[in-house]
Amino acid sequence: MEQQTAQTIPLETLVPQVSTVSMQTFCEDMDGMLGISIGCALCQAVPGTVDKLKTFFPKFAAVYSVRAEGSLSGRFDLLLDKNALFLLSGTIVMLPADKIKEQCKQGTLEQALKLSDTIKEIGNLIVGAWDRMFREQLPGHQHLLQTNTQILNPWDKPAEVFGFKEDTACLLIVWEMTVGDYPPFHGAAVFPAALFEPPKEEPAPTEAPAQTPSESGAVSETAPVQPEPAASQSPQTSEPAAAVSASPESSQSSASHPVWNAIQQLVQSNPNGDFSSAPLDAAVLNCPARIFMNPKPLWLSPNDSVETALQRMQQNNARYALVEEKDQLAGILSRGDVNAALSPYLRSPFEEYRRPLDEASLQIRIRWFMSKPVHTASPDTPMWKVMEIMCRHQIRAVPIQDTNGTVTGLVTVTEIFQTLLKTLSGGSPAGQPEIKKECTKNE
Amino acid sequence: MPKSLMIVDDSATMRKIIMRTVRMSGLEFDRTEEAGNGAEAIEKLKASPVDIVLCDINMPEMPGTEMVKQARQLPNCQNTKIIMVSTESSQELINSVLASGANGYITKPFTPEKFQEQLAPFMS
Numbered sequence: 001m002e003q004q005t006a007q008t009i010p011l012e013t014l015v016p017q018v019s020t021v022s023m024q025t026f027c028e029d030m031d032g033m034l035g036i037s038i039g040c041a042l043c044q045a046v047p048g049t050v051d052k053l054k055t056f057f058p059k060f061a062a063v064y065s066v067r068a069e070g071s072l073s074g075r076f077d078l079l080l081d082k083n084a085l086f087l088l089s090g091t092i093v094m095l096p097a098d099k100i101k102e103q104c105k106q107g108t109l110e111q112a113l114k115l116s117d118t119i120k121e122i123g124n125l126i127v128g129a130w131d132r133m134f135r136e137q138l139p140g141h142q143h144l145l146q147t148n149t150q151i152l153n154p155w156d157k158p159a160e161v162f163g164f165k166e167d168t169a170c171l172l173i174v175w176e177m178t179v180g181d182y183p184p185f186h187g188a189a190v191f192p193a194a195l196f197e198p199p200k201e202e203p204a205p206t207e208a209p210a211q212t213p214s215e216s217g218a219v220s221e222t223a224p225v226q227p228e229p230a231a232s233q234s235p236q237t238s239e240p241a242a243a244v245s246a247s248p249e250s251s252q253s254s255a256s257h258p259v260w261n262a263i264q265q266l267v268q269s270n271p272n273g274d275f276s277s278a279p280l281d282a283a284v285l286n287c288p289a290r291i292f293m294n295p296k297p298l299w300l301s302p303n304d305s306v307e308t309a310l311q312r313m314q315q316n317n318a319r320y321a322l323v324e325e326k327d328q329l330a331g332i333l334s335r336g337d338v339n340a341a342l343s344p345y346l347r348s349p350f351e352e353y354r355r356p357l358d359e360a361s362l363q364i365r366i367r368w369f370m371s372k373p374v375h376t377a378s379p380d381t382p383m384w385k386v387m388e389i390m391c392r393h394q395i396r397a398v399p400i401q402d403t404n405g406t407v408t409g410l411v412t413v414t415e416i417f418q419t420l421l422k423t424l425s426g427g428s429p430a431g432q433p434e435i436k437k438e439c440t441k442n443e
Numbered sequence: 444m445p446k447s448l449m450i451v452d453d454s455a456t457m458r459k460i461i462m463r464t465v466r467m468s469g470l471e472f473d474r475t476e477e478a479g480n481g482a483e484a485i486e487k488l489k490a491s492p493v494d495i496v497l498c499d500i501n502m503p504e505m506p507g508t509e510m511v512k513q514a515r516q517l518p519n520c521q522n523t524k525i526i527m528v529s530t531e532s533s534q535e536l537i538n539s540v541l542a543s544g545a546n547g548y549i550t551k552p553f554t555p556e557k558f559q560e561q562l563a564p565f566m567s
Contacts, residue, residue, distance in 0.1 A: 033460060033553060034460065034463060089456075093459060117455050117456050121460070124454075124457075125551075125552065131530075
């Protein structure tokens with residue numbers, strides 16, 4: 001079983017989980033302080049624009065702006081719907097149950113505004129609970145601060161309410177909450193996608209081939225068939241050019257791993273990168289990717305769920321899947337990524353601790369934790385160069401993309417090792433003549 | 444022995460929540476006061492001291508720690524037990540609060556049990 005810690009799970013995956021725990025903690029706080037027993041269940045955690053929340057917040061609501069510092073740096077918003085405002089406020093100020101129910105049914109915005117002090121205080125309690133849980137469960141989190149409380153219909157001027165354009169991509173998390181036999185109410189969190197973008201890094205000075213972001217966000221690393229001068233090939237002098245997932249099992253991982261070390265040593269065994277004059281066994285490293293790539297990789301959609309991805313990968317015996325959106329390569333996913341997204345309580349050793357929330361992790365969309373941008377290579381890129389790309393970016397899978405942007409295959413460390421075993425050891429004659437022929441072409 | 448309590452918080456809602464939680468803790472006071480800020484609290488204490496003060500730390504105009512310092516200057520508040528209430532729980536803050544003259548510290552979210560634990564020793 002692969003070990004996953006909070007540090008290895010991408011933020012996009014971790015935030016829905018931690019947010020739900022945080023909202024449940026707020027409910028526990030209310031129970032502890034006031035004896036109000038609130039139930040909280042995750043309705044959805046989906047990508048989308050903020051107008052998708054209209055279904056859950058058809059009338060006025062409280063919008064609490066929160067400034068996050070640390071791993072999430074910027075503003076996000078928490079929402080409580082009309083029922084929540086009257087129900088929680090009414091309970092706090094100890095209104096009779098009948099009065100609370102009547103307000104939930106017929107309360108107006110003007111009446112809600114009269115409760116603004118209580119509603120603001122509810123926001124303080126929510127943000128306080130969230131801050132505690134974020135400190136416990138979100139690596140790198142520093143502080144949450146409630147910066148504003150708005151009680152209004154958010155759909156009149158959403159851009160002003162949320163502080164971003166209406167078509168801004170967001171992570172939307174919605175909970176249904178219940179208090180006794182009162183009408184259920186909804187709470188939500190709106191995280192702009194920009195919050196999850198890694199901090200921009202200064203491009204590292206390198207003599208490696210230029211990386212050109214394509215329309216799909218992929219970083220193409222086309223290389224000439226002929227090996228390059230030594231200065232551009234040493235993995236030690238090249239730094240990762242793009243921020244990538246922190247998971248050691250991630251297809252685009254930045255963590256150190258014995259596999260990378262082994263590949264690095266293999267590449268470094270010929271520091272000049274010129275294998276044309278090496279014995280035939282080593283010359284296989286000049287073999288172009290189109291020869292040893294997997295020409296039929298598994299494809300998924302960014303809107304596929306964790307459950308779907310897991311099933312498809314198991315059915316196809318695939319450890320990696322490419323993610324396609326609008327006919328473009330949008331990302332890459334590893335089994336490790338999928339496992340990291342899954343709640344550990346879904347695994348048999350922890351079965352007895354399983355909660356309904358854990359089942360919800362099966363429905364997380366893969367777009368939120370797939371690795372992107374994707375480092376690619378051309379069909380003519382020699383094996384040594386693919387290995388060098390893997391070393392430089394510490395990844396284990398490189399999609400092969402032709403000059404038209406069409407993905408023609410996938411090279412993983414498995415394909416490389418299989419090819420090396422077949423040829424370097426001379427164990428299997430199958431394929432060797434073709435590889436030999438291709439390698440000879442490059443000499 | 445009859446006891447009196449003052450709750451100091453700039454949020455009327457939080458004052459209600461604290462009052463409610465104190466009641467749930469089973470502690471009984473013969474007199475309860477509320478103040479919406481530090482200055483109001485000082486004025487009320489000058490006029491009529493109380494046995495126990497529950498005071499929010501983060502208040503506009505006069506922070507809770509400043510209120511404690513001023514309360515300690517009042518001759519009739521030398522024996523008043525002042526308990527600070529805050530969401531912050533860093534040891535550094537707690538130390539500074541105690542150094543300012545407070546007798547105790549309760550972090551939010553508080554529970555009736557927390558109030559019972561903190562206030563009961565001062566009730567005898």
